[in-house]
Amino acid sequence: MPLFQYKAVDAQGGILEGEMDARASNFVAEHLQAQGYMPIQIEEATAGGDGWLGGFGRARVSQDDIAMMTREIATLLRAGLPLDRAVEVVINLSANDEVAEILGEVRKEVRGGSSLYAAMEAQKGVFSRFYLNMIRAGEAGGALEVVMARLTEFMERAKDLTETVKSALVYPAILVMVAVVSVIVLLIFVVPQFTQMFEESGKALPLPTQIVIAAGEFFQAWWWALIAGGLALFVMFRRQMADPDSRYRWDERFLALPLVGDLIAKIEMARFSRTLGTLLDNGVSLLGALSIVKETMSNSVMAERLDEVATKLREGKGLGAPLMEAEVFPRLGVHMVMVGEETGRLSEMLIQVADVFDREVQTAVKRTLSLLEPALILGLGLVIGAIIMSILVAILSVNELAA
Secondary structure (H helix, E strand, O other): OOEEEEEEEOOOOOEEEEEEEOOOHHHHHHHHHHOOOEEEEEEEOOOOOOOOOOOOOOOOOOHHHHHHHHHHHHHHHHOOOOHHHHHHHHHHHOOOHHHHHHHHHHHHHHHOOOOHHHHHHOOOOOOOHHHHHHHHHHHHOOOHHHHHHHHHHHHHHHHHHHHHHHHHHHHHHHHHHHHHHHHHHHHHHHHHHHHHHHHHHOOOOOHHHHHHHHHHHHHHHHHHHHHHHHHHHHHHHHHHHHOHHHHHHHHHHHHHOOOHHHHHHHHHHHHHHHHHHHHHHOOOOHHHHHHHHHHHOOOHHHHHHHHHHHHHHHOOOOOHHHHHHHOOOOHHHHHHHHHHHHHOOHHHHHHHHHHHHHHHHHHHHHHHHHHHHHHHHHHHHHHHHHHHHHHHHHHHHHHHHHO
16 A cells, blocks of 8 residues: 655644555545544655655745645634634645745734735735735635635646646657757768768769758758857747737737647636636626736737726626627637626636636647647658658669669
8 A cells, every 4th residue: 555644733733744554645634534633735655755845945935835835724724723823833834944934924924913915915926916816805705714725726727737738748849859869860970971982982962962961061060050049049039028019929929820829729718717717706806806817817919908808898898798809719718708797607607617628728739739749750750761861862873883
């Protein structure tokens, strides 16, 4: 049976740490609850001991750290601990010094009479505007533990969506790297082995062979310039993406790309819907929520359209119609938003839209990969095959001359 590491607290906030063999984590949780403990962390032990809050030795606060911290505070609040004591317990549980330091400042502010929202807002650059507004709504509604649990779910779903896209890009990236390395090895190391033989033959080489030999000589002589040029292009692209006007133009191009543009629109629709629905469900006004949602959007074109949507919303045109007029949001999602408006269940429908487009993204990623992978493999085979064939044609022509 696997070995699980656990951390739990009792009714007084005392911390219990240990290990337990069990078939699954839920058996560990049931065992701890039967003994009167509230489980906080239950993770399968690894050989290197990783897997605790944020990992060991990290010097910065990641979204994973914030999600874990939020989940732990929500669990402790549900167990009946007061807020300052719950924060103190999480500080003691944290393996990340940066998280512990930030929570120490938060606890100090809370004990001084500040709200959790104000205490977290004082930690500049750590918590997003969306996160802070959710905390403020939870405190105002007297349901902080519920809101923090929803925050955790939101952050985990957002992470899952991001990881789906990232993991889908790994295999194509590996194929491209293999293709580039293979071509470079052939041109720099393999082709030159035949060049002297071809020169000694004195016969004019076929055009494809001349092109391949010239490419190999170019790579050998100018490899450093190619690397420098690639780095320069990368730096230039990064700078353009940091400039709002340039980024807007690039985002327009990305949205216009076949397959890729559709995938981007679906990812942004899922993010837009889940963020807006979560905010509305916790008492944030629609206009206020839209301004927060804009900050979470990755595509600046779609984010810019939300300003137009907000303007028309103030004019009394609702949410669905302006979204449709923006012409960048998927029509299926917009129609579902319109249904939510008409039935008076907008926040609930927005969450459903997010769920639908999360699945759509997974389907679109699989469909794109099913087209991209064979295309990359075919391209790799054609390039390498063309290089090899150009050498073989030259060898055959030399042999014919010798005969």
